[in-house]
Amino acid sequence: MKPLVLVLNGPNLNLLGTREPAQYGHETLADLAQGCADAAHAQGLEIEFRQTNHEGELIDWIHGARNRCAGIVINPGAWTHTSVAIRDALVASELPVIEVHLSNVHKREPFRHLSFVSSIAVGVICGLGSHGYRMALAHFADLFREHAA
Incomplete structure (x- = not known):
């Protein structure tokens, strides 16, 4: 069975x-x-790819990933800088998390430099556009292969 990664936006x-x-x-x-x-x-993975404009829905998806998924790739968008609730849900999932941003948030407005997710993520990829998502998935595939060996 292929590992399932939840890709959230x-x-x-x-x-x-x-x-x-x-x-x-x-x-x-x-x-x-x-x-x-x-x-x-x-990479030998399965994914569920989702996007929402509703914070509670995103949190429900994270809760649902616990005991079902192998990892989470997340681009929280503006919630990166504002949502302790999303951070807490990610911690509660007990899953490895990779935070991804299309743009380089560190070259943008100062308020975008703060992330509530980064400190609990195994990695952060920003500024590489959609390639960042593919890098995150490749890292998970490597991680899962190492874990299975």
Whole structure:
């Protein structure tokens, strides 16, 4: 059975491709989902790819991952800088987490430099666009192979 990784995306990521393309690129959320599915398949992983603009829904998905998934890749969007609740849900999941951002948050407004997720994540990837998601999935595949050996 292939390890299942939950790939979660927060608010406004449904607008990818049209929202600030100079910052976030021209890929749509559907393009991102397909790229993740292709990368997961190539790495021997299964994924569930989701996006929401509702914080409680994201927290429910994280809770549901416990005892069901092998890891979580998350781009919390603006909730990165504001949500202790998402951080606490990720901790409670007891799963390895990789935080991903399309843009380099450290080259942006100072309020984007704070992340409630980074301190509990096994890794953080930012500024590499959709490639960051593929890197996160590749890292999980390596981690799961090492764990299985």
